[in-house]
Amino acid sequence: MDAKDMGSALDKILVTEEQIRTRTRELAAEIDADYAGKDLLLVGVLKGAVMVMADLARELHHPCEMDWMAVSSYGAGTTSSGVVRILKDLDTDIQGRNVLIVEDVIDSGLTLSWLVGNLKSRHPASVEICTMVRKPMAFNVDLDVKYVGFDLPNEFIVGYGLDYAEKYRNLPFIATLAPHVYDD
Numbered sequence: 001m002d003a004k005d006m007g008s009a010l011d012k013i014l015v016t017e018e019q020i021r022t023r024t025r026e027l028a029a030e031i032d033a034d035y036a037g038k039d040l041l042l043v044g045v046l047k048g049a050v051m052v053m054a055d056l057a058r059e060l061h062h063p064c065e066m067d068w069m070a071v072s073s074y075g076a077g078t079t080s081s082g083v084v085r086i087l088k089d090l091d092t093d094i095q096g097r098n099v100l101i102v103e104d105v106i107d108s109g110l111t112l113s114w115l116v117g118n119l120k121s122r123h124p125a126s127v128e129i130c131t132m133v134r135k136p137m138a139f140n141v142d143l144d145v146k147y148v149g150f151d152l153p154n155e156f157i158v159g160y161g162l163d164y165a166e167k168y169r170n171l172p173f174i175a176t177l178a179p180h181v182y183d184d
């Protein structure tokens with residue numbers, strides 16, 4: 001899919017498919033090196049993280065397992081409610097495991113602050129975070145993010161897993177939406 005297929009819905013492409021691919025390879029190489037000789041459980045945060053998880057996992061040489069959580073704090077809007085709900089919990093007992101949370105975006109940081117606390121209470125060996133996008137507000141919360149794809153400005157973005165009202169997740173790049181989309 002390219003920008004044309006989305007008609008006038010898109011404003012500008014902030015991160016191209018090629019930039020995502022290159023950065024994913026770099027992150028995977030770092031993760032391979034950091035977890036050498038260690039067990040690794042990737043925990044993807046549904047639904048946004050599906051693309052990052054699928055691409056990152058395939059770039060890793062290190063053997064890993066994958067599990068998923070679904071938590072939601074956004075609903076259909078563009079601002080976080082701050083109230084995090086577990087929609088689906090892990091299937092795996094993470095006690096003693098090295099957990100790497102895989103995310104599409106850290107925006108207010110509220111989702112991950114809550115999630116890290118929740119996972120740490122289960123006594124894993126370690127919990128780290130890998131996100132494709134980090135926004136500036138994430139620096140206002142006490143969150144140690146080890147792997148970051150791109151630091152982007154404080155604009156609402158879609159694509160590569162990121163949605164607006166459940167749409168645009170399947171764009172292979174990351175873009176902003178034209179202002180009229182929010183009014184339609």
Ligand SMILES: O=P(O)(O)OC[C@H]1O[C@H](OP(=O)(O)OP(=O)(O)O)[C@H](O)[C@@H]1O
Nearest residue numbers: 046047048072073074107108109110111
């Ligand atoms: O840092 P924050 O401000 O908390 O925002 C980031 C979270 O919000 C989005 O998920 P959302 O709740 O929209 O669910 P989704 O992944 O199904 O779209 C995104 O995938 C992150 O999980």
Ligand code: HPA
Nearest residue numbers: 107155156157158162163
């Ligand atoms: O910019 C965003 N786009 C889509 N979903 C999001 N969830 C938090 N921030 C965003």
Ligand SMILES: [Mg+2]
Nearest residue numbers: 048074162163
């Ligand atoms: Mg969302």
